[in-house]
Amino acid sequence: MTETGIVEELRAIAGAQHVLTAEEDLLAYGYDGTWYESRPLAVVLPGTPQEVSAVHRLATRERIAITPRAMGSGLSGGAVPLQNSLVLGVMRMNRILEIDEVNRVAVVQAGVINADLQREVEARGLFYPPDPSSLKQSAIGGNVSENAGGARCLKYGVTGDYVAALEVVLPGGEIIRTGGKMVKNVTGYDLRRLFTGAEGTLGTITEITLRLLPKPKFTRTATAAFSALEDAAGTVTAIIAAGLGPTSIELMDALTIGCVEAHAPSGLPLDADALLLFAVDGDDEGLVEREQQAIVELAESRGAFRVQSAATQAESDRLWAARRSISPALARVRPHKLGEDVSVPRSAIVPMVRAVRAIAERNGLLIPIFGHAGDGNLHPNILCDRRDPEEMARVLVGAREIFEAAVALGGTLSGEHGIGLLKKQFMELALGADALAVMRAIKAAVDPLGIMNPGKMFPEPGGISAFTL
Amino acid sequence: MTETGIVEELRAIAGAQHVLTAEEDLLAYGYDGTWYESRPLAVVLPGTPQEVSAVHRLATRERIAITPRAMGSGLSGGAVPLQNSLVLGVMRMNRILEIDEVNRVAVVQAGVINADLQREVEARGLFYPPDPSSLKQSAIGGNVSENAGGARCLKYGVTGDYVAALEVVLPGGEIIRTGGKMVKNVTGYDLRRLFTGAEGTLGTITEITLRLLPKPKFTRTATAAFSALEDAAGTVTAIIAAGLGPTSIELMDALTIGCVEAHAPSGLPLDADALLLFAVDGDDEGLVEREQQAIVELAESRGAFRVQSAATQAESDRLWAARRSISPALARVRPHKLGEDVSVPRSAIVPMVRAVRAIAERNGLLIPIFGHAGDGNLHPNILCDRRDPEEMARVLVGAREIFEAAVALGGTLSGEHGIGLLKKQFMELALGADALAVMRAIKAAVDPLGIMNPGKMFPEPGGISAFTL
Numbered sequence: 062m063t064e065t066g067i068v069e070e071l072r073a074i075a076g077a078q079h080v081l082t083a084e085e086d087l088l089a090y091g092y093d094g095t096w097y098e099s100r101p102l103a104v105v106l107p108g109t110p111q112e113v114s115a116v117h118r119l120a121t122r123e124r125i126a127i128t129p130r131a132m133g134s135g136l137s138g139g140a141v142p143l144q145n146s147l148v149l150g151v152m153r154m155n156r157i158l159e160i161d162e163v164n165r166v167a168v169v170q171a172g173v174i175n176a177d178l179q180r181e182v183e184a185r186g187l188f189y190p191p192d193p194s195s196l197k198q199s200a201i202g203g204n205v206s207e208n209a210g211g212a213r214c215l216k217y218g219v220t221g222d223y224v225a226a227l228e229v230v231l232p233g234g235e236i237i238r239t240g241g242k243m244v245k246n247v248t249g250y251d252l253r254r255l256f257t258g259a260e261g262t263l264g265t266i267t268e269i270t271l272r273l274l275p276k277p278k279f280t281r282t283a284t285a286a287f288s289a290l291e292d293a294a295g296t297v298t299a300i301i302a303a304g305l306g307p308t309s310i311e312l313m314d315a316l317t318i319g320c321v322e323a324h325a326p327s328g329l330p331l332d333a334d335a336l337l338l339f340a341v342d343g344d345d346e347g348l349v350e351r352e353q354q355a356i357v358e359l360a361e362s363r364g365a366f367r368v369q370s371a372a373t374q375a376e377s378d379r380l381w382a383a384r385r386s387i388s389p390a391l392a393r394v395r396p397h398k399l400g401e402d403v404s405v406p407r408s409a410i411v412p413m414v415r416a417v418r419a420i421a422e423r424n425g426l427l428i429p430i431f432g433h434a435g436d437g438n439l440h441p442n443i444l445c446d447r448r449d450p451e452e453m454a455r456v457l458v459g460a461r462e463i464f465e466a467a468v469a470l471g472g473t474l475s476g477e478h479g480i481g482l483l484k485k486q487f488m489e490l491a492l493g494a495d496a497l498a499v500m501r502a503i504k505a506a507v508d509p510l511g512i513m514n515p516g517k518m519f520p521e522p523g524g525i526s527a528f529t530l
Numbered sequence: 531m532t533e534t535g536i537v538e539e540l541r542a543i544a545g546a547q548h549v550l551t552a553e554e555d556l557l558a559y560g561y562d563g564t565w566y567e568s569r570p571l572a573v574v575l576p577g578t579p580q581e582v583s584a585v586h587r588l589a590t591r592e593r594i595a596i597t598p599r600a601m602g603s604g605l606s607g608g609a610v611p612l613q614n615s616l617v618l619g620v621m622r623m624n625r626i627l628e629i630d631e632v633n634r635v636a637v638v639q640a641g642v643i644n645a646d647l648q649r650e651v652e653a654r655g656l657f658y659p660p661d662p663s664s665l666k667q668s669a670i671g672g673n674v675s676e677n678a679g680g681a682r683c684l685k686y687g688v689t690g691d692y693v694a695a696l697e698v699v700l701p702g703g704e705i706i707r708t709g710g711k712m713v714k715n716v717t718g719y720d721l722r723r724l725f726t727g728a729e730g731t732l733g734t735i736t737e738i739t740l741r742l743l744p745k746p747k748f749t750r751t752a753t754a755a756f757s758a759l760e761d762a763a764g765t766v767t768a769i770i771a772a773g774l775g776p777t778s779i780e781l782m783d784a785l786t787i788g789c790v791e792a793h794a795p796s797g798l799p800l801d802a803d804a805l806l807l808f809a810v811d812g813d814d815e816g817l818v819e820r821e822q823q824a825i826v827e828l829a830e831s832r833g834a835f836r837v838q839s840a841a842t843q844a845e846s847d848r849l850w851a852a853r854r855s856i857s858p859a860l861a862r863v864r865p866h867k868l869g870e871d872v873s874v875p876r877s878a879i880v881p882m883v884r885a886v887r888a889i890a891e892r893n894g895l896l897i898p899i900f901g902h903a904g905d906g907n908l909h910p911n912i913l914c915d916r917r918d919p920e921e922m923a924r925v926l927v928g929a930r931e932i933f934e935a936a937v938a939l940g941g942t943l944s945g946e947h948g949i950g951l952l953k954k955q956f957m958e959l960a961l962g963a964d965a966l967a968v969m970r971a972i973k974a975a976v977d978p979l980g981i982m983n984p985g986k987m988f989p990e991p992g993g994i995s996a997f998t999l
Contacts (some may be wrong), residue, residue: 161877162771163767163770163771163876163877164770164875164876164877165770186773207716208716208720209716210714210716214713214714215713219714219716221716221720222691231964231968235964235967236964237962237964237965237968238962238965239961239965241875241940241941241942242875242877242940243873243874243875243876243906243907243940243941243942243945244683244684244873244876244905244906244907244945245679245683245688245873245902245905245906245907245945245946246873246942246944246945247676247677247678247679247688247690247727247944247945247946247947247948247949248942248943248944248949248953248957248960248961249949249957249960249961249965249966249969249987250724250727250728250969250972250973251677251690251720251723251724251726251727252965252968252969254720254723254724255719255720255723255724255972257720258716258719258720259719275773275775298632301632301633301634302631302632304655304744306744345814345817348814348817404712404713404714404715405712406633406710406711406712407632407633407712407713408630408632408633408711433714436713436714437712437713437714438712438713438714471710471711471712472710472712473710473712473715473717474717475715475716475717476712476713476714476715476716477714477716478716479716480716480717480718484717488717488718491717491718492708492717492718493706493707495700495704495705495706496706496707496708496718496721497718498704499700499706499721499976500718500719500721502975502976503719503724503972503975503976504719505975506971506972506974506975507968507971507972518718
């Protein structure tokens with residue numbers, strides 16, 4: 062069938078106004094939160110799972126690739142449409158279908174925005190813990206596809222832990238439901254977890270049933286400034302080892318603090334080599350305060366030179382706003398940034414930050430370090446200018462060395478952003494050839510024509526030596 | 531190769547003393563916690579993952595089936611060796627390899643006994659929450675294979691939530707590791723969750739890295755006796771809806787209480803139609819007591835006629851010992867019992883117990899109901915005599931109606947015991963044909979020769995109409 066014929070059929074499926082082919086639309090749907098870009102064949106925005114299914118059947122029949130997409134805020138290139146694929150955008154499917162307070166679940170369509178769900182459930186005294194911190198405007202479907210985490214994982218876990226059920230359109234168009242509102246379910250293979258984090262390579266997620274929790278009555282925030290990054294990192298390990306249970310421990314190094322203060326002044330300490338931001342929550346005010354006090358004392362005993370507890374909600378909000386401003390602030394320092402997402406055992410936080418600093422120095426790179434240190438999940442961001450080939454050669458080496466350091470420390474490539482394009486050449490390093498072969502076999506079994514999100518997650522021939530940016 | 535040749539080669543792999551072929555050994559390794567039995571070709575007890583791998587390679591070359599087995603306490607027939615398969619017992623691999631207090635994980639071989647691990651980690655102030663309540667002597671590897679739950683799931687979740695990493699021998703003998711000590715990991719498909727709960731149909735699990743938690747400092751136990759089972763069930767739903775967070779809510783109906791008191795007298799109230807057993811834990815004594823008090827008051831307001839808090843640890847231990855004695859007590863009432871494991875949304879606990887009682891009455895069956903009511907996970911046990919064909923015809927109908935009721939209420943076949951032989955004919959009812967087809971495709975992709983634990987999980991032709999006991 063001709064391209065025109067395909068577009069005609071898409072229009073018949075989703076309505077003419079929901080099929081985009083203008084050059085500016087193809088550009089707008091051709092990128093994500095990375096610097097990767099690729100022009101799609103067309104953009105289709107179905108309004109129902111049945112329309113998604115019809116798009117899949119058309120793509121199957123015509124051997125066209127499909128790249129599922131939500132808000133496009135992903136940080137690994139996962140939603141960039143390769144191989145002249147269709148972009149299948151789920152953002153019109155944005156209804157909160159049900160908030161079931163007895164079973165404590167919300168049933169949402171894939172295009173529901175995080176902040177919208179959060180507001181609705183909080184109005185009922187509940188909350189949805191996964192908090193893609195700087196991504197309040199990201200969509201649930203996209204986060205589930207990546208199994209994205211956020212700033213509250215330390216206490217509450219990642220997105221995948223909250224997925225009770227999924228509605229998925231399989232590559233060939235079959236609509237399946239996996240999971241349900243029940244708490245325990247060991248009926249057959251765990252397809253919920255398989256499709257969660259599959260980055261759209263096994264099907265299109267159209268509906269998600271999410272577990273909710275009662276919203277904690279009290280939260281507290283504190284900061285601790287250190288004159289040595291390694292002391293801050295060591296404090297994180299010590300807090301975990303002491304059995305303390307904060308909601309989150311966020312780390313910002315001096316470079317990060319400097320960038321934030323230059324572009325979004327927030328009163329962060331410019332005299333610190335590193336800052337830790339702690340949150341504690343719970344239903345008993347005394348307990349929350351005791352927990353915070355214990356953390357503060359531990360930070361002081363590990364060398365923090367200034368420790369401050371947020372006295373008011375406004376002060377706490379200001380600190381978290383500063384945390385959320387990191388990514389936009391870093392984006393203003395140099396023309397481009399390469400954001401990594403390595404995850405290491407919490408005992409390895411000190412050697413990991415040490416390794417990143419050494420990599421930056423050795424390669425003459427600017428690499429601010431921040432992230433969810435309490436989870437062992439760090440975001441070294443390599444700031445650079447893509448138009449400078451000499452610099453990009455060093456960026457390539459630096460990125461590769463960061464991945465290799467994480468794996469050598471018992472960690473992995475991605476804690477929450479997924480593999481996409483950015484990390485796929487390192488999959489064998491991280492997983493080993495045999496585990497990767499299992500994943501390839503599963504991909505071939507579920508998507509035998511290879512039409513779902515081609516070019517993502519699995520390495521091209523050449524492995525690490527074929528890594529480019 | 532002849533059977534003798536195979537046995538010779540197994541002896542060369544694992545040592546002659548670790549290959550069993552005597553009739554009494556074949557009998558001893560031919561059953562599990564159900565009434566199913568099947569004679570294996572031979573029993574091999576490897577001592578290392580490398581020996582497991584060698585057994586897999588032999589089986590692959592000779593097209594022999596393998597049934598992995600740990601303690602054989604499973605309740606769905608999953609470890610019963612069908613199709614003249616080898617039993618591959620992991621119980622010699624019973625070392626706790628590491629307890630890493632900083633990263634809060636234990637690395638154990640598949641044959642480690644639950645109670646042994648629990649004792650070791652508790653000595654370090656930690657605990658491993660999954661608690662296969664009546665199965666203290668079950669092995670970690672078996673529980674992980676089934677994704678078995680237990681009495682603490684309500685607060686702490688099931689086994690699968692605690693699996694940080696697995697070492698798995700793939701059908702063809704490749705040894706892979708999936709996961710690690712890191713908290714967050716979204717690198718590729720979630721193989722950890724796929725192999726967890728796969729019931730040995732995709733490979734043999736040889737090593738497990740388990741997350742641990744700080745052991746709660748305080749625990750409290752209370753009971754509430756009701757004169758109507760439905761009031762007890764409604765209390766469970768109300769406790770969850772009220773946002774209270776007990777560790778567990780266990781239910782026993784009058785039939786269950788009667789059986790326990792007849793065979794293991796524990797002072798349970800014989801005048802109750804149902805008893806709820808609550809546990810609460812935490813690090814703050816006042817908070818734990820307030821939580822318990824809130825639960826007690828809620829139970830009273832919902833019609834409990836007698837509520838008692840365990841005043842001493844001994845009294846609490848006695849109550850939990852009574853809970854653990856249910857299965858052995860029921861086994862003494864009639865010659866056989868068929869234990870089910872349905873899981874329903876917590877809003878559906880009342881209609882589920884109502885349905886089971888109606889099914890019992892309609893079919894003239896004795897079906898005590900107990901289980902992890904707080905999770906919506908109930909164990910209706912059909913007591914019967916397998917030698918009575920007329921009774922077994924009614925048991926067959928009753929079992930089928932229980933599955934159908936659970937699915938109709940938005941629930942599923944198994945909350946923690948797995949599918950095995952017992953529930954496989956109901957898989958399409960529970961999952962739908964398309965989701966089941968995805969599972970079959972995954973099975974064929976990972977185990978193309980179909981040598982791993984044949985005859986389990988996937989239905990034989992005929993579906994429900996071919997259900998037999």
